[in-house]
């Protein structure tokens with residue numbers, strides 16, 4: 001078998017088999033369906049950040065997030081985004097090889113359409129690239145060349161800068177999350193409004209902080225311990241700052257907590273506090289005589305969920321600040 005040269009893949013990337021229906025796809029994507037280019041760009045972003053380190057591409061939360069960011073920035077939030085489609089259909093381009101879950105080989109071989117997450121995860125384990133292509137995308141310059149081919153072939157000149165920016169946001173968010181973990185090894189400073197870190201775009205900082213916090217708490221709310229992840233990789237938890245970001249500008253993981261939407265709101269409003277020894281407090285402002293608030297009140301004086309790594313525990317200074325400035329210890333007289 002002959003060894004395939006880079007040119008072979010340059011050609012393959014410029015001739016992807018895509019849906020080309022002018023009425024369906026607009027001029028910004030040169031009237032082509034952008035699914036496959038987005039997935040290949042997202043895959044290369046993760047390879048560049050060492051988030052994919054073997055020739056097994058999985059449809060995991062990182063790949064879905066990276067794909068979604070391209071989709072949202074170029075196509076908007078309205079048009080349905082679905083990375084399952086390109087992941088499955090790239091098999092027709094000759095360099096992307098699907099692998100079935102054990103026992104599902106026949107189901108994959110005879111499938112003609114896999115378009116939902118449910119179908120995907122019940123049949124497909126992942127994909128591998130041609131060995132030559134996998135080797136090629138390890139090299140930064142070759143990766144840039146392939147990115148450029150995708151961007152210039154499938155997107156209008158006005159759209160191209162957006163794609164470059166998305167690649168930068170993804171790269172920076174991983175760099176920033178690594179830096180935050182490193183920062184957590186140093187002294188914790190509770191400075192109010194220190195200098196903004198100008199090296200990173202705001203979006204990269206938000207995404208990087210979220211990555212660290214959500215992973216540190218295993219996608220689980222530190223207060224109620226609820227853990228729900230949808231098949232698309234969406235999780236019920238948010239990355240919360242203990243000392244609010246607009247005051248502290250501090251993304252140190254020790255100034256963070258993973259909280260579900262409701263407990264994030266309650267924590268920010270001072271209805272939940274956490275003691276320096278990590279006990280949850282429920283403010284007396286939460287009605288005691290209402291059966292509907294019983295579940296919230298029941299968390300009072302329970303231990304919060306702590307990270308595996310002690311160095312990432314919430315910092316005492318941050319918790320004390322929140323308790324002193326935000327937590328509502330007393331019921332205001334008009335509510336009595």
Ligand SMILES: [Zn+2]
Nearest residue numbers: 221224260263
């Ligand atoms: Zn919760």
